[in-house]
Amino acid sequence: MLQLPQTTPSEVSLSFDLSRLRILPRGNKTLVMDRISGKWLSISSEDEIFLRLLTLNESRCSESALLDSPMWDIVRRIKQECIACKVGVPHSERQFNTLNTIILKLTNACNLACSYCYDYEKMEGAQRLELQMGLQAIKQALSLCDKVLWVILHGGEPMLMWDTVEYLVRAGTRIAKEQGKKIYFSGQTNMTCLTERIVRFSCQYNIVWGFSIDGKPEIHNHFRIDHQGKGSYELFIRSYKLFPSFVKRCGVMSTITAVNDSRLLETARHIKALGMASWDWSLFQPIGRGRKQSTHFKFDLDRLLTSWDELFNAVESGEFDGFPVLPVKKYLDAFVSGPAGNMCMRPQCGAARDLLSVSADGTIEACDCIDPTGPLSNLGNMQYSTLEAAKSSPTAEKIRSRDVTCHVAACADCIWYGVCGGTCLAHAPGLHDVWAESCAISQLAFDRISDSLMHSDHMLRYLNSLRV
Ligand SMILES: C[S@@+](CC[C@H](N)C(=O)[O-])C[C@H]1O[C@@H](n2cnc3c(N)ncnc32)[C@H](O)[C@@H]1O
Ligand code: SF4
Ligand code: SF4
Ligand code: SF4
Numbered sequence: 001m002l003q004l005p006q007t008t009p010s011e012v013s014l015s016f017d018l019s020r021l022r023i024l025p026r027g028n029k030t031l032v033m034d035r036i037s038g039k040w041l042s043i044s045s046e047d048e049i050f051l052r053l054l055t056l057n058e059s060r061c062s063e064s065a066l067l068d069s070p071m072w073d074i075v076r077r078i079k080q081e082c083i084a085c086k087v088g089v090p091h092s093e094r095q096f097n098t099l100n101t102i103i104l105k106l107t108n109a110c111n112l113a114c115s116y117c118y119d120y121e122k123m124e125g126a127q128r129l130e131l132q133m134g135l136q137a138i139k140q141a142l143s144l145c146d147k148v149l150w151v152i153l154h155g156g157e158p159m160l161m162w163d164t165v166e167y168l169v170r171a172g173t174r175i176a177k178e179q180g181k182k183i184y185f186s187g188q189t190n191m192t193c194l195t196e197r198i199v200r201f202s203c204q205y206n207i208v209w210g211f212s213i214d215g216k217p218e219i220h221n222h223f224r225i226d227h228q229g230k231g232s233y234e235l236f237i238r239s240y241k242l243f244p245s246f247v248k249r250c251g252v253m254s255t256i257t258a259v260n261d262s263r264l265l266e267t268a269r270h271i272k273a274l275g276m277a278s279w280d281w282s283l284f285q286p287i288g289r290g291r292k293q294s295t296h297f298k299f300d301l302d303r304l305l306t307s308w309d310e311l312f313n314a315v316e317s318g319e320f321d322g323f324p325v326l327p328v329k330k331y332l333d334a335f336v337s338g339p340a341g342n343m344c345m346r347p348q349c350g351a352a353r354d355l356l357s358v359s360a361d362g363t364i365e366a367c368d369c370i371d372p373t374g375p376l377s378n379l380g381n382m383q384y385s386t387l388e389a390a391k392s393s394p395t396a397e398k399i400r401s402r403d404v405t406c407h408v409a410a411c412a413d414c415i416w417y418g419v420c421g422g423t424c425l426a427h428a429p430g431l432h433d434v435w436a437e438s439c440a441i442s443q444l445a446f447d448r449i450s451d452s453l454m455h456s457d458h459m460l461r462y463l464n465s466l467r468v
Contacts, residue, residue: 015083015089015090016054016079016082016083016088016089017088017089017090018054018088020034020035020036020037020087020088020090021033021034021035021051021082021087021088022035022413022414022415023048023051024415024450025045025048026042026045026450026451026454026455027045027451027454027455028044028045029042029043029044029045029454029455030042030043030044030045030047030048030051031415031450031454032051032082032087033087033415033416033418034086034087034088034089034092034418035413035414035415035416035417035418036093036347036417036418037086037087037089037092037093037338037339037418038093038334038335038338038339038346038417038418038419039085039086039087039089039092039338039418040085040087040335040450041081041082041085041087042453042454043078043081047074047078050071050074050075050078051078053071053072053075054075054078054079054082093339093347093418094338094340095348096340096343096346096348096350096353096354097353097354098144098145098146098354099141099144099145099149099353099354099355099356099387099391100145100146100148100149100150100354100355101149101150101151101152101343101350101354101355101356102137102138102141102149102150102151102152102355102356102357102358102387103152103154103355103356103357103358103367103368104129104134104137104138104151104152104153104154104168104357104358105119105129105154105155105156105357105358105359105360105368106128106129106134106153106154106155106156106158106161106164106165106360107126107127107128107129107155107156107157107158107160107161107360108126108127108155108156108359108360109126109127109128109155109156109157109160110126110155110156110157110160110190111157111160111190111192111193111226111227112157112190112192112224112225112226112227112232113225113226113227113229114223114224114225114232114255114289115223115225115289115290115296115297116223116255116257116284116289116290116297117288117289117290118285118287118288118289118290119155119156119288119368126156126360127359127360127361128161128164128360129161129164129358129359129360129362130362131164131167131168133358133362133382133383134164134167134168134358135167135168135171136382137358137382137387138151138168138171138172138175138183139175140386140387140388141356141387142172142175142176142179142181142183143179144387144388144391145181147181147182148181148182148183148184149176149181149182149183149184150183150184150185150186151168151172151183151184151185151186152185152186152187152188153165153168153185153186153187153188153207154187154188154357154368155188155189155360156360157189157190157192157193158187158188158189159187159189159190159191159193159194159198160193162195162197162198162201165187165201165207166201169185169201169205169207170205172185173205184206184208185205185206185207185208186207186208186209186210187207187208187209187210188209188210188211188212188253189209189210189211189212190211190212190224190232190235190236191209191211191212191236191239191240191247191250192232192235192236192238192239193235193239194239194242194243194246194247199243199246202246203246208250208251209250210250210251210252210253210280211236211247211250211251211252211253212224212252212253212254212255213233213236213252213253213254213271214254214255214257214259214260214267215254215259215260215263215266215267215270216266216267216270217231217233219259219260219263219267220232220233220236221233222257222259223255223257223259223297240274244275247276248274248275248276248277249277250276250277251276251277251278251279251280251324251326252271252274252276252278252279252280253279253280253281253282254267254271254279254280254281254282255281255282255283255284256281256282256283256284256299256304257284257297257298257299258296258297258298258299258300261299261300261303261304261307262300262303262304262306262307263307264281264304264307264308264310264311264327265307265310265311265314267279268311268314268320268325268327272320272323277324278323278324278325278326279323279324279325279326279327280326280327280330281326281327283299283427283437283438284297284298284299285369285426285427286298287371287372287373299437301436301437301440304437304441305440305441305444308327308328308441308444308445309444309448311325311327311328312328312445312448315328315459315462316452316456316458316459316462317458318458318461318462320462321461321462321465322465322466322468323466324466328445329463329466330342330345331345331419331442331445331446331449332449332459332462332463333463334346334419334420335419335446335449335450335453336453336459336460336463338419339418339419339421343355344421344424345419345420345421346418346419346421347405347417347418347421347422348400348421349367349402349421349424349425350367351366351367351370351399351400351425351426352366352367352379352390352391352396352399352400353400355367356379356387356390356391358382359372361381362381362382362383363377363378363380363381363382364378364379364380364381364382364385364387364390365377365378365379366379366395366396366399367426369424369426369427370425370426371426376395376398376399376425376426376431377395378395379391379393379395379396380393398431399425399431401431402422402425402431402432403432404422404423404432404433404434405417405422406432407432407433408422408432408433408434410434410439411434415446416442416443416446419442419446420439420442420446422434423435423438423439423442424438
């Protein structure tokens with residue numbers, strides 16, 4: 001990766017800032033990336049030399065022979081192309097200050113006892129979100145949001161709280177309508193206690209569920225066990241057999257640990273063969289129950305990178321056309337459509353900006369991934385505070401002040417910063433640090449994706465296959 005010469009402030013035109021650009025040779029093409037906004041274009045590698053002349057300030061250039069030369073026409077064309085693609089254009093990146101998503105952790109109780117769970121308590125003694133607190137959270141979030149609010153029903157196991165789900169979804173839908181706003185509900189479940197009532201209500205209110213399967217039965221049953229230590233795959237199969245079309249409309253999430261880090265392709269194939277709507281991953285985080293014996297769960301980075309590469313090859317070859325493989329598609333979307341779509345993969349991540357999370361005991365968090373025992377936790381509590389106050393609390397401001405470019409040399413100069421965002425702060429060792437494993441995955445993913453897009457239409461074909 002090459003860095004273009006830095007311009008001094010007086011050389012930077014108001015609409016074009018060369019210091020944001022990084023270039024990466026990709027065979028006979030060159031990727032020109034705005035490392036802040038994540039916008040890019042490709043130029044012929046023969047034109048790369050002219051990019052460097054962009055540092056010359058045309059209005060102050062005394063070499064009239066140079067300005068009249070055909071070479072200068074090429075320089076102007078490249079600059080125009082950059083500006084048309086918003087590459088090197090300051091302030092072209094979107095800001096995300098308005099709340100649009102709220103996570104409601106309805107309980108930390110669960111009928112399962114997954115060994116790695118970051119959010120698990122036995123049924124007895126577990127917290128349950130009080131109805132009025134849940135309602136207040138939705139009301140306040142609707143007031144704070146612009147036109148649309150997404151509510152994510154989470155846990156513990158949210159399907160254990162079905163009366164609460166129905167109450168909050170009905171009330172939220174009514175209040176949103178009164179305010180002329182849209183509200184959408186989704187949820188994350190273990191899909192082991194599905195009933196006719198849950199299916200009917202979910203269909204009626206369009207609740208989009210995702211659920212957790214870690215792979216084939218022997219992999220899934222390794223850590224996803226019940227309170228007696230028995231694997232839970234069978235419980236999922238029961239729901240699958242009872243309500244096949246409902247279950248198949250849901251997306252699947254696999255937690256990546258030492259048992260499946262080398263088996264991404266096999267897992268994606270398994271979930272696709274079951275007929276599910278999509279497959280995603282959640283990389284193991286050593287908090288909650290997973291904090292103890294974390295080495296037992298932790299994935300191996302080299303194995304994971306090799307496995308991701310294999311998965312990418314399969315996606316590129318067309319094997320997964322029509323099936324969203326999100327561990328690849330997330331990076332592809334960020335690269336092709338810009339970082340706005342995914343609240344995690346952008347320099348200003350969602351935490352305490354467009355996202356807030358309310359835990360079962362009413363604690364307001366910037367994001368549900370933030371360690372509840374750590375220094376970035378607890379922006380207030382719904383019992384005595386509001387979402388608005390939580391968003392402007394000193395801890396929320398501290399979270400929003402995260403800037404890896406000032407503290408991590410690699411990020412300060414990284415071509416992928418705009419699309420990677422500097423990894424998830426909740427997984428990083430410190431506020432301004434990066435999560436090393438996620439950084440390595442970003443580097444591999446954006447390298448493979450940019451190379452593929454410069455030389456073939458395979459990945460665009462894949463994206464188009466998901467639109468039909
Ligand atoms: C805490 S669960 C709550 C929802 C529901 N009970 C379920 O299992 O899907 C949400 C997701 O986080 C994943 N998860 C649990 N513990 C984790 C950990 N330590 N690191 C990363 N992901 C984890 C789960 O596998 C699940 O996909
Ligand atoms: S991961 Fe989900 S299903 Fe497993 S124990 Fe935690 S809350 Fe329950
Ligand atoms: S803290 Fe992490 S998981 Fe939460 S929004 Fe930010 S990047 Fe995403
Ligand atoms: S975390 Fe890694 S890939 Fe992301 S911006 Fe920083 S150096 Fe680049």
